[in-house]
Amino acid sequence: MDDLGAFQELARADERHLDLGRAALAIARIEHPALSVDRELAKLDGLAARSAAGGASDEQVRLQRLLSFLFEEEGFRGNAEEYYDPRNSCLNDVLDRKLGIPITLSILTMEVGRRVGVEVEGVSLPGHFIVSASLGGRRIFLDPFNGGGVLTPAQAAEVASKAVGRPVKLAEAHWAPCGKRQILVRMLRNLKGIYARQSHWAHALAVVDRLLVLDSESPVHLRDRGTVLVRLQRLHEGAAAWERYLTRFPSSPDADTFREELRKVRQKIGSLN
Numbered sequence: 001m002d003d004l005g006a007f008q009e010l011a012r013a014d015e016r017h018l019d020l021g022r023a024a025l026a027i028a029r030i031e032h033p034a035l036s037v038d039r040e041l042a043k044l045d046g047l048a049a050r051s052a053a054g055g056a057s058d059e060q061v062r063l064q065r066l067l068s069f070l071f072e073e074e075g076f077r078g079n080a081e082e083y084y085d086p087r088n089s090c091l092n093d094v095l096d097r098k099l100g101i102p103i104t105l106s107i108l109t110m111e112v113g114r115r116v117g118v119e120v121e122g123v124s125l126p127g128h129f130i131v132s133a134s135l136g137g138r139r140i141f142l143d144p145f146n147g148g149g150v151l152t153p154a155q156a157a158e159v160a161s162k163a164v165g166r167p168v169k170l171a172e173a174h175w176a177p178c179g180k181r182q183i184l185v186r187m188l189r190n191l192k193g194i195y196a197r198q199s200h201w202a203h204a205l206a207v208v209d210r211l212l213v214l215d216s217e218s219p220v221h222l223r224d225r226g227t228v229l230v231r232l233q234r235l236h237e238g239a240a241a242w243e244r245y246l247t248r249f250p251s252s253p254d255a256d257t258f259r260e261e262l263r264k265v266r267q268k269i270g271s272l273n
Helices: 003-011 020-028 037-051 059-073 091-097 102-115 153-164 180-197 201-214 219-231 235-248 255-272
Strands: 120-125 128-135 138-143 149-151
Touching: 003 020, 003 201, 020 037, 020 091, 020 102, 020 180, 037 059, 037 091, 037 102, 059 102, 059 128, 091 102, 102 120, 102 128, 102 180, 120 153, 120 180, 128 153, 138 153, 149 153, 180 201, 201 219, 219 235, 219 255, 235 255
Parallel strands: none
Antiparallel strands: 120 128, 128 138, 138 149
């Protein structure tokens, strides 16, 4: 089974049984085709065993032990200096380098937490991913990119505003726990932007193909697949993808722009015949 097929197989699981760590590592195989997913999962198991966070009966003590182990003793931290390095989006590289971006450090916290009985959920703020934990019936919000520190709602709004470069007013929906598929989609969207920034179109195509596995009805992913194929000079395939996009979504805001792009690609194809 090829890498895309293996990812499809993982994605068939329902939300409850979807293995987030394994799926995140399957995404990392875009950057690292020879990666052993099982070997990397064993590293997560090892972190959980060394943390001893599961030894305490009090949930607050277990959570604090988890956070101090990961972010103080092990030294995992956000890579603000090279934020758009694709390795920050690969969970195996995060495990090796102890550097990541908000979403991969959040997945690390969730996956090690799950192994020691500490329930940690993802929270998808605009521009910045965080996690939440439940203590005594109340949720607390934590920022793995910044050492697992506690965030008040006001501080979270400041972090999100800084990330997107404009004032952000957080609504109730922003605080909802983020499902595993949503997390994988956000990971892949991050990677798509990184590879496009680097003009690494073969990797970008692999990302879009996985986005379509998770969200086959998305007009954006179908449109972007056409764009990436054209960038790869696979003009016939790119034109066909854009044609499907425009047929299915003729009233999209950018439809006229892509009709013009499609016309240019058809002209180029004609000139090559």
